[in-house]
Amino acid sequence: MYQKHPGAYMADWSDASGHRHRKQFSTAKAAREHEHRETALTHALRASRELKLAGDGDASKRKMVTESATIASTDPAQGKLGVMIPGMGAVATTFVAGVEAIRKGLAKPIGSLTQMGTVRLGKRTDGRSPKIKEFVPLAGLNDLVFTGWDIFEDNMYEAASNAGVLDQRTLDQLKPFLSKITPRPAVFDHNYVKKIDGPNVKKGRTKMDLADQLRDDIRQFKKSSGASRLITMWCGSTESYIEPTEAHQSVKTFEKALRENDEMIAPSMIYAYASLKEGVPFANGAPNLTVDIPAMLELSRENDAPICGKDFKTGQTLMKTVLAPAFKARLLGLNGWYSTNILGNRDGEVLDDPGSFKTKEESKLGVLEHILQPSLYPDLYGKMFHKVRINYYPPRGDNKEGWDNIDIFGWLGYPMQIKVDFLCRDSILAAPIVLDLVLLMDLAHRCSELKGIGIQEWLSFYFKSPMTAPGLYPEHDLFIQLMKLKNTLRHLRGEELITHLGLEYYD
Ligand SMILES: NC(=O)c1ccc[n+]([C@@H]2O[C@H](COP(=O)([O-])OP(=O)(O)OC[C@H]3O[C@@H](n4cnc5c(N)ncnc54)[C@H](O)[C@@H]3O)[C@@H](O)[C@H]2O)c1
Numbered sequence: 001m002y003q004k005h006p007g008a009y010m011a012d013w014s015d016a017s018g019h020r021h022r023k024q025f026s027t028a029k030a031a032r033e034h035e036h037r038e039t040a041l042t043h044a045l046r047a048s049r050e051l052k053l054a055g056d057g058d059a060s061k062r063k064m065v066t067e068s069a070t071i072a073s074t075d076p077a078q079g080k081l082g083v084m085i086p087g088m089g090a091v092a093t094t095f096v097a098g099v100e101a102i103r104k105g106l107a108k109p110i111g112s113l114t115q116m117g118t119v120r121l122g123k124r125t126d127g128r129s130p131k132i133k134e135f136v137p138l139a140g141l142n143d144l145v146f147t148g149w150d151i152f153e154d155n156m157y158e159a160a161s162n163a164g165v166l167d168q169r170t171l172d173q174l175k176p177f178l179s180k181i182t183p184r185p186a187v188f189d190h191n192y193v194k195k196i197d198g199p200n201v202k203k204g205r206t207k208m209d210l211a212d213q214l215r216d217d218i219r220q221f222k223k224s225s226g227a228s229r230l231i232t233m234w235c236g237s238t239e240s241y242i243e244p245t246e247a248h249q250s251v252k253t254f255e256k257a258l259r260e261n262d263e264m265i266a267p268s269m270i271y272a273y274a275s276l277k278e279g280v281p282f283a284n285g286a287p288n289l290t291v292d293i294p295a296m297l298e299l300s301r302e303n304d305a306p307i308c309g310k311d312f313k314t315g316q317t318l319m320k321t322v323l324a325p326a327f328k329a330r331l332l333g334l335n336g337w338y339s340t341n342i343l344g345n346r347d348g349e350v351l352d353d354p355g356s357f358k359t360k361e362e363s364k365l366g367v368l369e370h371i372l373q374p375s376l377y378p379d380l381y382g383k384m385f386h387k388v389r390i391n392y393y394p395p396r397g398d399n400k401e402g403w404d405n406i407d408i409f410g411w412l413g414y415p416m417q418i419k420v421d422f423l424c425r426d427s428i429l430a431a432p433i434v435l436d437l438v439l440l441m442d443l444a445h446r447c448s449e450l451k452g453i454g455i456q457e458w459l460s461f462y463f464k465s466p467m468t469a470p471g472l473y474p475e476h477d478l479f480i481q482l483m484k485l486k487n488t489l490r491h492l493r494g495e496e497l498i499t500h501l502g503l504e505y506y507d
Contacts, residue, residue: 002244011035012249012294012470016045039471071494072449074137079228081139082221083438084280085148086271087236088183090345090398091285091312093160094427095235095434096146100177101170103141111432113461114138114439119486121495123504136489137446138439145225149217149271150183151198159183163345165398165427184217187267192239194353196346207265208258214274231441232275232282233434234309237347239266239288240355241362248293251302272296276305281441283459284309285434287359292467297454304451306444308437311464314429315422316341316402317364318478323418324371325477327408331377335407335415336385337368342393343400343426352392364388366465371476400426433462447492458488 004010004024009031011023021038025031085092101107102115109115114132121128121135132138146156154162157178160171171178185202187210204210222230245264247257254273257265268290275282276291276299284290284307291300291307300307313321316339327334351357365388374381404420440459444450457474460466461481466474475481487497 002246002249004246011038016042035471036473039469042471072447072492074443074448074492075446077137077139077143077442077446080143080145080226081438081442082225082227082230083144083146084218084221084230084232084275085146085235086150086186086232086268087234087286088148088150088152088154088156088159088181089235089237090163090165090347090427091430091434092148092233092235093156093163093178094165095431096156096181097160097166097171097174097178098431099141099144099435100174104173106170106173109141109432109435111429112435113432113485114436115141115432119489120498121490124502125505132489133439135493136443139229139442144438145227146181147217147221147225148181148183149186149214151186151188151196151200153183153198153200155179155183156181163398163427165425186236187211187214187270189267191263192266192355193237193350194240194355195350196237206259206261207270208255211258211270211274211277214271215278218274218278218280229442229445230275230278230280231438231445232271232280233438234268234271234282234284234286234288234290235434236268236271236286237350238286238356238359239268240353241358242266242289244289244293248289248295251295251298254293254295266290269293269296272307273299276300276303276307279303279305281306281445283307283437283441285312285430285437287311287362287465294470297470300454301452304445306441306451306456307454307467308441308456308459309463309465309467311360312430312433313462313464313478314426314433315400315424316404317367317464318429319402319404319420319422320367321371321476321478321481323406323420324368325479328372328377328380331380333380333409333413334368334372334384335409336387336405337407338385338387338405339364339402340389340391341400341402342391342396343398344392344394344396345398345426347426348390348392348394348400351390357390360390361388362465364464366474367476370473398426398428400424437462449492458485461485 002010007026009025009028011031011034102109117132118129119132119135157175183200185200188201190197202210202213242264247253247262247264268288272282272291282291287310291309296307351360368386372381402422406418409415444456455467457468460475468474490497
C-alpha cells in the first residue's frame with residue numbers, strides 16, 4: 001500500500017499468476033485491507049495449486065513440492081567477505097571490535113546463533129545436533145574484512161572509545177586493528193536525522209551522483225581488500241518517518257526520483273540502491289523504510305542481491321516477542337502494555353527527535369497486534385492499550401533500562417500484573433545479531449534457491465519489524481522465527497523439516 005497523493009491510497013498486490021494489480025482508495029485503511037484480502041487469496045490459490053500438483057500422477061510436477069529432499073546448490077565460502085557498514089557508531093564498532101577480540105582469542109562469541117548454536121537433525125533419538133557453522137558453509141571469522149561510512153571522521157578505535165560500550169583496556173588491545181578502519185565520507189541529509197551533523201559528507205549535484213560515488217567506494221573497497229564477496233549492513237542512525245510514495249514503486253520511478261533530487265529518497269535508500277546495483281546484499285538494522293519498498297525488491301530480485309530488515313530485535317522487543325506468545329498460548333487476556341526506556345547514547349539522542357522516534361515507534365508497536373491477533377480473539381485482546389516511550393537520559397549511555405508494565409487478566413476476568421525491568425546493554429545485544437546477519441546473508445547470496453527471491457523472511461528472527469512478501473503479515477513470535485530459520489537451513493541441506501509431530505515415537 002502506498003500514498004499516491006493526499007487522499008489517494010493505492011492497494012498493490014500480485015495475483016497467483018504473478019501479475020501485478022493496483023487499485024485506488026480514499027483511505028489508507030481501505031487500501032491496506034483490500035491489499036491484505038487480495039494477497040491472502042493469492043497465497044491460498046498458490047497453495048491449492050501446489051497441493052493439486054502433488055496429487056497428480058506426473059512425477060516431474062510432483063518434484064516441485066517435494067524439493068526439500070534435495071540439497072540446494074551453494075557456492076563455497078571461498079576468499080574474503082567484505083563487510084561494508086554505513087554508520088560507524090556504537091553497534092558497528094562493538095561488532096567489529098568483538099569480531100577482532102574473538103579472532104585474537106580474547107573473548108567468546110556469546111549471543112551468536114551462527115557461532116554457538118546447533119541444529120537438531122532427524123529424530124530425537126538420532127543424536128545428531130551439529131553446530132550451525134559446521135552444518136552450512138558459512139564464512140569464517142578470519143575471512144571478514146571491514147569498511148564503513150560515517151558523517152564523523154573518527155576511526156573505529158576513536159568511535160568505539162566515544163561510544164563507551166567496551167572497556168578501554170579491551171579497546172587498547174585492539175587499537176592497531178581498529179584505528180586502521182577510517183570512515184568514508186557519508187551520504188547524509190540533515191532533514192532525515194535532525195539531532196546530529198558532521199563534516200565527513202559527500203557532495204553531489206543530484207542524488208544519482210551520490211549513488212554513483214557510493215558505487216565507486218564499493219568497487220574500490222572490493223579491489224583494495226581483495227574480498228571475493230561483499231555485504232552492506234546499515235548501522236546508521238534512525239531516519240525520520242516517511243511512508244512509501246510513487247517514487248518508491250519501481251526501479252524506473254526510483255531512478256527518476258534520484259535524478260530529480262526527490263526529497264522522499266532518504267540517504268539509507270541511496271546506500272541500498274548503490275549496493276543492490278553492484279549486486280551486493282543489503283541488511284537494514286534500523287527501522288527506516290530503506291529496502292522495504294517495491295523498487296528495492298525489484299532491484300534485489302533482478303540482481304540476485306538478497307535484502308532483509310528492519311530494526312534489530314535486541315532488548316525490550318525481544319522480551320515482548322517471548323512473553324506475548326506465552327499469553328496467547330495460555331489464552332490469558334491483555335488490557336494494556338506500557339513500555340518505557342531510558343538511554344543516553346547517540347542513538348537515544350537521535351530518537352529524541354519526533355520524526356526519528358515516530359519511525360522507531362511504528363516498528364515497536366506492530367509486534368503485539370500481529371502476535372495476539374485481536375480480530376481472532378476479541379474477548380482477550382480487543383481492547384488492549386499499547387504504549388511505547390523512549391526517553392533520552394545521558395547518564396546511562398549505552399546501558400539502556402527498559403521497563404514494561406503488563407496488565408493481563410485470567411479465569412473469569414481476574415486482573416494480574418507483570419513488571420519487567422531489563423537493565424540491558426544495547427550494543428552488546430546488537431553485535432551478535434550483526435555478525436549472524438552478515439554470515440547468513442552471505443550464505444543466501446551464494447545459494448541458488450535464495451539469492452534471487454529478494455526478501456529473506458527466514459531471517460525475521462533478528463528483526464523487530466520483519467520484512468515479508470507484499471501483503472503477508474510478519475511472524476513476530478521469537479520461537480516461530482527460530483523454527484523458520486532452522487527449518488530453512490535443514491531444507492537447504494536436504495534434511496527432513498522438523499514439525500514436532502512426534503507420533504513415530506509411539507508406533
Ligand atoms: N540495540 C541496539 O543498539 C539497536 C537495536 C535496534 C536498532 N538499532 C539501530 O541501529 C542503528 C545504530 O545504532 P547505534 O547505537 O550504533 O547508533 P549510533 O548513533 O551510535 O551510530 C549511528 C551512526 O550512524 C551515523 N550516521 C547517521 N546517518 C548516516 C549516514 N547517512 N551515513 C553514514 N553514517 C550515518 C552517525 O554519525 C553515527 O555514528 C540505529 O538506527 C539504531 O536505532 C540499534
